[in-house]
Each structure stands twice: as structure tokens, then as C-alpha cells.
Amino acid sequence: MAKEHHYGLSSSTGKWTLGACIIASSMAFIDTSALNVVLPSLQEDLNATGTDLFWVLNSYLVMLSSLIIVGGSLGDKLGRVKIFQWGIILFTVSSILCGISTSIDQLIWFRILQGTGGAFMIPGSLAIISATFSDQEKGKAIGTWSAATVLVTMGGPILGGALADIGLWRLIFFINVPLGVICAIVLYLKVPESKAPENKHRIDWKGAFFLAFSLATFTFGFLNIPELGISDVKSFIPLIIGVISFLLFLYVEKRVNAPMMPLGIFKNMTFSGVNLLTFFLYAGLSAVMLFLSLNMIQIQGYTQMQAGLTFLPFTILMALIARRVGSLSDKWGARNFLIGGPIVTAVGFLALGLVGKTSGIEEFWGTFFPGILLFGLGMSLTVVPLTSTVMQSIGNDRAGIASGVNNSITRISGTFINAVLGAGAVYFFSLLVSNEIETLQVSKQIANSIIEESINFGEAKVPSDVASNNIGAVEQIYTSSFITAYRWVCYISAVMAFLASGFAFFMVKEPSKK
Template sequence: MDLQAGAPLRYRSAAGRWVLLATVLGSSLAFIDATVVNIALPTIGRDLDADAAGLQWTVNGYALSLASLILLGGSLGDRFGRRRVFLTGVAWFAVASLLCGLAPTVELLVAARILQGIGGALLTPGALAILEASFAHEDRSRAIGAWSGLAGIGGALGPFLGGWLVEIGNWRYIFLINVPVAVLVLLVAARHVPESRNPSAARAFDTIGLVTGAVGLGGLTYGFTAWPEAGPGDPAVLAALALGVTGLAAFVVAERRSAHPMVPPAIFRSTAFSGANVVTFLVYAANGGVFFLVVVNLQVVAGFSPLAGGVALLPVTVLMLLLSARAGALAQRIGPRLPMTAGPLICAAALVWLSMVGPGASYWADVLPPVIIFGLGLALQVAPLTATALGALDDAYAGVASGVNNAVARAAGLLSVAVLPLVAGLGAGNLTDPVTLQPVYHTTMLVCAGLMTCGGIVAWLLIPNRLTAHEPAPSFCDPCSPPMIKRGEESRPG
């Protein structure tokens, strides 16, 4: 059945709610596991006798495979079916989460986290591409806003969930809890999510692009992670950094020459698409530093318990949940430029305030006010940013656009976790030493505020007031999947 034979889903329809539920739950698995481990880092370090590099790789191993392969995930969805690839990613993620929960050493935990990232790379771009292909044009910003508010809060909910699970039992629960959630996602998506793909997409794999992109990110990440202990003159550090730069340069050349590129260079001719991805890189690099160090600083320097450190960021979760869909609707009415400019600037002000949190800090006076301001800024910008990155291109590129934007976001978070402590002067210090961590945290928050400020400026300069409307692309629907609802018919679950 051709998608154009039936009406696109409406945001408030029952069918639309089922699709939104499946994509939100699936995306939340990947988003929560990008941050949930942060709150447990001190406990994991003591339990598994891990050094600072091992703890960083517990975060970076997941982010590396996610960022390296997420372009492939989006491309596979366009080629072979967005629902099919999404379901594969959810199942893969569940198995990898089980391995994380059973890991007896930090080395095996890092390996299992890398496998988790592969599953996340398959499911994350598929979720957004499903929304872009399924909903009516006038409802997409609201649907993406709701997705951002419900799934995106996973990044903020992670520390709270992690703190609670660590306190009531064991850090391994933060991974094992993914398994029943993934089973629920598989049941809902298999029953209610329609299949779609781009029938004009090439079947050939861009193997050279995949390998060079992964090598580039991997080399840079390893080099920056090893730098603090080994030093900038260490041959392994220099070789890794050189390999990373060479790999990324080769990726650009390969995409320009490939007959079937994983990332068609022509999509970057859109100023709105390119600008949205630059803003994404700056904003998510700042977010990576914030969610990596704030909860650690609250425990190690300010003396908060794991649960109290996680609860400290709960207002961000609430504000994202309440305001993201409204921010998407606002951007649909007034255009994305103003929300995408104001949001990062509000976050920057909040991070300057948060940088002053130190020993003996009071939650109510020193932590809660800037956290609320940060949450307001984040809620204002995330949905318009995502909607702009997807809406700037034709619908046929939904998977590629989602893959590129997610890859940029994950790469930014990946590099920020590796680079920011180094820039802030961590050296060979330990993340669990309060004397060492306090100045590093302060400097990192100021650097993150600067990144947010640059994101707001770029948005004002490159994001248009209105996006050009695109004609829906012809897509294939699997006849075995749930049907799209005909115009005028009542949408009913099941």
C-alpha cells in the first residue's frame, strides 16, 4: 500500500498516539543509557577497581559505536524499512544491556557498552524517521516536540533513575531494567507502527564511508582519552589523533566520490540543514559536559548522595516533558530561528550559575534555580532544532537526515566527554578526588556556557524564519504492517 493512498497520521489520533508511544519508549532506551551510567561511575569505579580512563571509556565506548554507526542505521531504514531496522535495534539493545548487567570487569563492561551503542545506532534514527514519514506535515513539529519531551527527557531522567537504582540495590540494575522495557517496545511497535521506506534508495552499502567514519571518530576519541595519562608526546596518542583526522578526511572524500554515499553531499547545500547541525554540535557538546560532570560534582565535591545527585536534575525532566511539544508548536507558528537562538543563551546563563556549585552547596539556593533555568532553555530549543534538521530536506531523506543529526549530536557528546576534562586541566587526576575535580568542574561549566552562546549566535545567523515546504516523497508500506488510516476514518488502537 502506498502511503499516499491514506491520510498521514494526525497528532491527536489514536493511531498517532500508538506510533508516538513506540518511538518514545525505544528512543528512551538509548537516551537514558547515554547518561544513566554517569551517576553510577563512582560506584562502578570502586566495585570494578577502574581508573579514570576506564570510567571514561564506560561512557565513550557506548557513545563511540552509537555515533560511528548511526548514519548506517538511518540509511538502512530508508533502504529496507524504518520499522524493521527499528525493531532490530531494540532487540539488539536488550541483549547488550543484559551483557552489561552481568559484566564482571570494567573491560567486559566497556565491550558490552560498545554493543549497546550498535543497537542504539539502529533504533534512534528510525524513531525520528518513522515520525517524519507517518505524520501530516502540519503536525510534525508538534509530534517531534512530544517525542523530544518524552524521549529526550531520558537524558535528564537517567541520573535520577541511576541514583535510585544504585541506592536500593546495585549499579547493575541500571542495565538490567532495559530488558523488560525493550520487550514492551517490540510488542507495541510490531502491532501498531506502519512500515515505510524510500523505494528510490540504493541497495548498495557505502562500506568505505562506514569504515572511514568509524575510524575517524574512534581515533580521535582514543587519542583524547589517553592524552591525560600518557601525555601529548606519547606515540600512541599522536598516532591515534593522526588516524582520527585522516579517517574523517577520508570519509569526506569517500562521500563525495561514492555513487551511493551514506551521506549525500548535496544535502548540505541546504543552509537550514547545515546550520541546524552546527547548532546541534555546539549545544550537544555542552550537554555532554553538563550531564557527565554535574552529577559527579554533586556527589564528589558537594557531598550529595547518589540519589540526591540524581534528583537534583529532575526539574529538567519535568520541564522537558511539559514544554517540548509546546515549543515545537510555537516554532511551527513563529518559525524556528527565535526559539533556537533564545534557548541556548538561556542555558548559557544557567551554566555560569551552575559553575559556582562547590563544597557545602545548598540544593535550594545553589542548585535548583540554575537547573530550572537550564531546563527552560533546553525545552525551548530541542524540539525546534530537531524539527528543523529533519524538515529542511525532502521527506525521502528522512532516515539520512535523522541519522546525520543524531550522529552530530552523539559525536559532540562523545568528544566533549573526552576533551572537556582535558581542556579544563584534569591531567592525570582522578574524577573521584574532590580537590582535583572542583576546578575542573568549574572551568568545564564555563566552557559549556561558551558553547551554548556560540550555538545561539549560529542559530540567529543561519536558521531561517520559515522552512520551505516539501512535497511528500513516495514511500513503500509493508502490506503486513498496520495500515495507515484513510482520511475521515476513525483511528483505533489495534
Template sequence: MDLTAGAPVRYHSASGRWVLLATVLGSSLAFIDSTVVNIALPEIGRDLGSDAAGLQWTVNGYALSLASLILLGGSLGDRYGRKRVFLLGVTWFALASLLCGLAQNVEMLIAARVLQGIGGALLTPGALAILEASFAAEDRSRAIGAWSGLGGIGGALGPFLGGWLVEVGDWRYIFLINVPLAAIVLWVGAKHLPESRNPEAARTFDVTGVLTGAAGLAGLTYGFTAWPANGPGDPVVLISLAIGLGSMIAFVLAEQRSPHPMLPMRVFRNKAFSGANLVTFLVYAANGGVFFLFVVNLQVVSGFTPLASGIALLPTTALMLVLSARAGALSQRTGPRILMTVGPLICAVALVLMSRIGSDATYWADVLPAVLVFGLGLSTLVAPLTATALGALEDAYAGIASGVNNAVARAAGLLAVAVLPLAAGLGSGNLTDAAQLAPVYRNTMMICAGLMVAGAVLAFLLVPKRLPAKAPARSFCDPCAPPVQPRETASSAP
């Protein structure tokens, strides 16, 4: 590597390209596996003789452990080294994927999927934290934009790869292919990723914070996941949500009193950080509704084939690939407020257009224009939003900033899938009935457009024109080396 201790990585350097490659491939493992398994569920059910509940837990077990522990993953990276925890997560994920591929019954598969989620919780916040801590300040927004665009390609190709593997081979291949991909990430990461951590972080576990935080996220995740199938009045849903809410309140109280908290509550005093995460919640709630119902509407109401519906959003991915890094670079020059305000408004226009896609829709006249506008809006928004959520805090808190932002985005998506169809008037209706789905889809798109507008308003009010300059980084390349700067005082903390 061409890095010395504490030296920043430049975007156009060879080291910058290697760092980007390792983080994109690593985070894509967890992102793709959260969606590609859905394609193989019918084959898994036939092969393992599983009922619907077992198949549901094959999906939910992964989401539950990932969402429950993602804050812990970010905190561990800040304490023990982001590269170290990231590579541990990739290794864990690969071994769990191998267990998934070798599963002999659905119980073993569910257990392996839970283990996969733990690996995902270790590697997911680490990828963005490494970008934030490694790149030079003037290149971070561009690097995060490139990460967003390249990650979008992985998300788009994942379902096609999964479908092909299931069709030509066996459902087990969708898990086993993770092993050689993880090996590539480990080779590149071990050789080219710089190490960084927070030298001020305590080396002891915040046990109360870990337990209450995990219980809170697990309870909310399980409650929202069970809501659509069981209904809001189901005792399991109510108890899960009550445990989740109570545990999150206990988590906040515990972190305020802990001398070494997993999530220092003082980070939320930072207006830009809190504002970026509020915008994240609204925007990703809207995105959750779009990605949940858009493809279903194309098939059920508009009569598109599954393949045509699956590739309908590819122009959005292509635009993000081309424009995200440029939007990040523009945000670096103009400040994040403008793009974070304009981006959601463009998305809102796209969602109004999407709401008009009905039974007589054609791809070229109705779907493509809406998808292109949506891609333009997301390309304008995502990189500045992510860069602001990470860049608002000092580099020492990069891991926990990434963990918080990931947890907020995932919670918003879960809430959207559970609540939006109900809010749009579905009630006890059927999403596979065109007559019932059409008005629900139309209302949901309009609600999501409103969420995007609300996100734009919050961005304008809460996100500064420019992020304040940071003090020189206190994280460093060698985790065994001394800090490059004296210990911060309480007044210098975020």
C-alpha cells in the same frame, strides 16, 4: 492502524500516541544504557574481579560502537525501511542486553556492550526518522518536542532505577530489565508504527563509505575518550585522532565520488540543515560540559550528597516535559529562527548563574534558580533545533538527517568532556580536590556560556525564519509498494 499508504499521522490521534510511545521507549533504551551502567561499575568490578581498565571499556565499548555506526543506522533505515531497521535495532539491543546480564567475566561483558552499541546505532536514528516521516508536517515539531520531553523523563529516571536495582538485587538486573522493555517496544512497534523509506535510495552498500565513516568516528571517539586519562601527548591518543581525522577526510572524498553514497554530500548544501548541525555542535558541547561537571562540583565543592546532587537537575527535566511540545508547536507557527536564537541565550544566562555555585552554595538560593533558567532555555531550544535538523531535508532523507544530527551531538559531547576541563585550566589536576575543581568548574561554565552565545549567533545567521515547504513525501507506508511520486531529478534533490 488507521493509516493508509502515505497517510500522515496526526499528533492527537490514537495512531500518533502509539507512534510516540514506541519511539520514546525505543530511544530511551539506548539513552539510559549510556549512563546507568556507571552506577553499577563498582559492583561489576567486585563481582567479575575487573581492574579499572576493564571497567572503563565496559563504558567505552558501548559508546565506541554506537558513535561509529550511527550514520550507517540512519542510512539503512532510509534504504530498507525505518520501522524495519528500528525494530531490528531493538531486537539486537535486547539480545545484547541479555548477554550482558549473563556475562561470566569482564571480557564477555565488554564484547556484549559493543554489541549493545550496534543495536543502539540501528534504533537511535530510526526513532526520530520515524517521527519525521510519519507525522503530518504541521504536527512534526510538536511531536519531536513531546519526544524530547518524555525522553528526558527516561534519562532522569534511569540512574534512579539503576541504583535501586543494584541496591535491592544485582548489577545484572540493569541489563536484564531491557529485555521485557524491548518486548513492549517490539509489540507496540510491530502493530502501530508505519513503515517508510526513501524509494530513491540504492539497494547496494557503499562499502567504502561504511568503512571510512566507521573508522573516522571510532578513531575520534576513542581518541577523545582516552584523552583525559592519558593526556593529549600520549601516542595512543595521537594515533587514534590521526586515524579518525584521516578516515573522515577519506570518507568525505569517497562520498563525493560514490554513485550511491551512504551520506550524500549534497545535503550539506542546504543552509538550514548545515546551520542546525553547527548549532547542535556548539550547544551539545556546552551541554556536555555542564552535565559532566555540574554534579561533580555539587558534591566535591558544595558538599552535597550524591543523592541530592543526582536530583538537582530534575526541575530541568520537568520543565522540558511540560514545555518542549509547546515550544515545538510555537516553532511551527513562528518559524525556528526566533526560538533557536533565544533558547541558547537563556541557557547562557543559566550557565553564568551556575558558575557562581561554590562552597557556600545552598540548593534553594543558588542551585534551583540556575537549574530552572537552564530548563527554560533547553525547553525553548531543543525541539525547534531537532525539528529543523530533520525538517530541512526532504522526508526521503529523514534517516540520514537523524543519523548526522545524532553523530554531531555525540561528537560534541565527547569533545567537551575531553577538552573543556583542560581548556579551563585543570592541567594535571584532580577533579576530586575541591580547591583545584572550583576554578576549573567556574571557568568551564563561562566557556560553555560562550558556546551557547555562539550557537545563538549562528542560529540567527544561518537558520531561516521559516523552512521552505516540502514537496509531497516520496516515502511511503508499504516498502513493497511503488513510489507515490515520480523519481526526482537531480535538480530537486536537497
């Protein structure tokens, strides 16, 4: 293999490389953030239940979580640019298929394909940056990538909201087409190929299968609970199978020659600490972002565009702070940022949980804004130091593995929390509605129809057989029950963010200066 060269940010190769990596990564990230805001339109157009919405999210995340490390390994073995390109192509084609879906089932299946493309695309970006840039420029390059991708990701809700309000939510998928074509061409013409040295082992497909199967069965089991209950075989059997599959995954990883997730790397206390931090912090963030969007649109009366714009303070903070934080963490060390950032984020989640029913967007500044500002500040303090610490804790020869493991854990956390809190929130919502209905003077048949509508969660509508004098009361029950479920999601997310800070405090050490 030819000797690899390293470049600076000001070089032509450095600029093309960083630009292509940012745009390609943003394709995957923006789909997720924009999708949160367009879910109400999607739910209405495709006649989806609340459970279906969590499947739309998790079908993508299951594949992304389980294959992203394989994608990193394939890049290390066969060439990072080559695998990156193929991931972009698959992601682009599947985005077109998602955009033309005519049913919720079609969309779920095409999201599985999209997640597969993302798994081969996302880990390549950081691995290519690590291999391309010199040691002196690597921290700045990673910081720029982190800030830019998060900035674009947080612009996703604004774009998604604008498109959904004019009935064009499908364009969030089609926008990937020109971006994907441009990135594939730039990578082919301008970005040098790189591989990990002496990487001759086979790819761990067996481990990938057991991880994917475990995540899929966990998701299936948890999302069946609201409708069927935990005692139903379609709920508890998949959960048991999920546990067994995950144990088989760990068994495989201990014994194969080239595991997709080498368990030995977790002996590094700092690497384990930042990945535990990643799991809990991003689990909380995923939950809050999703339920906050649903709350604003379906309960508070925001338009989807207005809901997207409410995340603008987060976007501005990332633009103003994140790259500067990267420089400061290089100077002062990342550990303090990794401790303080999640604490500020947790306080933001708590503030959001205190918000009840409002009169709409005109009350935003005194209700949701303080919480969004705080968790935006917390994430701005955390993102770049976290990314840099992950990449520095293992070494350049396993950059693909380090990036893949951390990215996989980010997505596993999202998959897990969407399944657990998604199912929990819908179940809790139904339980609250059921309890509140007892205060109304309605027949058992009408009460059952009101409760059955709870499966639609924030889109629950008053059944047609409810008497006109009870319509307002039923609407109030749906509203108050949703807000209570949302509030507990925020509080649980805050606890997870505090735990993330604790992992940084007890486990993360500053790297020794060379």
C-alpha cells in the same frame, strides 16, 4: 511498494506508533543520562580509573555516532520498522550483557555492541513518525516525541541514583529488557512499514568504517594524554590517524553513489546551521551533565539519589514547556527559539561554574539550583524547534538521512567532548595537584604517590603512606583541584552554547510557508 497512508495523533495507529517510538528512543537516551549518576558506584565496584569511565561513555558513543546514519539509510532502503525492530533486539541483548559484566573491560566491549544496536534504533523513530503522520499532525507528533524522550531521559539520573544508592546500578541496563520486548511486539503488530521511494543504492559501509575508526582513535589518543602526556606515541599517533581517517571519510562521502552523509545536503544553509548548533550545544550539555554529577557525588557529598533528584527541575520544565514551545514555534517560527534557547542555557552553565565547595544538599537551592533552572529552561526552549527544523529542512524522502545526520552529530559532539574535556580535565586536575603538593613538606616519593592517584579524578584517595597530619591537606588539594577543573568545563561549555546561538542567528532561516 504499497502506497503509504498518513494518520493523525488521535488515530489508533498514530497512538501505537508514537508510543513505540517514544519508549524505544527513551531506552537509549535513559541509559546515557542514568549512567552519569551511577559512574561513581561503577568505578568503585569495577576498580575503574577516571580514564576508564570516559571509555565506558565513549565506547557506546563511538559506535552510535558512526553507524547511526547507516541505520537511517538502512531504514530508508529496507524498511524503517524492520531496522528499528532489529536495533531494539540488539540493544536489548547487549543491555543484558552490560548488566552481567564482571570487569570494566567487559563493560566497555558490551557498550560497543549496545551502541551498534542504538545506531539502528534511534534514527528510525523520527523517520517513522515523519512517514506515518499527516503534514498537519507531524509537528505535534515530533514535539510530543521530543518532549517525552527528553522528559524520560532527564528521569534517568533519578532512577540511576536510586538504584546506585542501594547497590543495584546494574539494573539501569536490565530495565531495557521488558521495554525492548514490548516495543518490538508493538512495532510488529501495530505500526505500518515505510521506505524511501526509489532507494536502490548500496549502504555506505566504507564511510561508516572510516568515521568509526576516526572517532575511536581520537578517543584513544585524547584519553591517553593525562597518563602518558601529549608527546607519547600512544597519544599523538592515534590523533594523527584520527585526522587522516576523518579526511578519508570525507573523501569517500564525495565519491560513493549513496553516501551515509551526503555532503551536498550541507549546502542547505539552514540544515548546516542547525547541525552546527546541535554540535556545540549538545557538546556543552554533555560535559556539564557529566561533570556536574561527578562533582555533586564525589566532591559535594550528595548521595547518588540526591544528585539524580537535582535534575528534577529540568525534567519538570521539559514537561511543562517543551510541547507548548513546539506549537509556538510552528506559529511564530523556530529561529528565535534557536537563538534565545542556547543563550539562556549558556547563562545557566556560567552560573553552575560559579559554585565552589558547599556543605551538601542543604545548600542546593542557593548554589546549583539557579544554574540547573536556567539551562533547563534554555534546553526546553530549544529541543522541539531544533528537531522540527532539522526534519523540515531536507524533505520527507530523506527523513532517515536527516534524522541520522543530526542524531549522529549529537553523539559525535558527545564523543568528542568526552574525549577532549575528559582528558583535559584529568590532565588539568593532575597538574593542579602537582603544583599544590609543592606547598606540603613531603618526600618526593610521597608526592609522586599523591600525584599518581590523580588518575582516579574525583575518586582520588589519600595514599596510605601520607602522614596523618597531612591527610586533611591532601584531601583539600584534591577537592580544590577538582572544583577548578569542573569550573573550567562549565565555562568552556558556556562558550560553546553561545556559539550555538550565533550559528542560529547567522545561518538558520525560516522555511517558506506552503
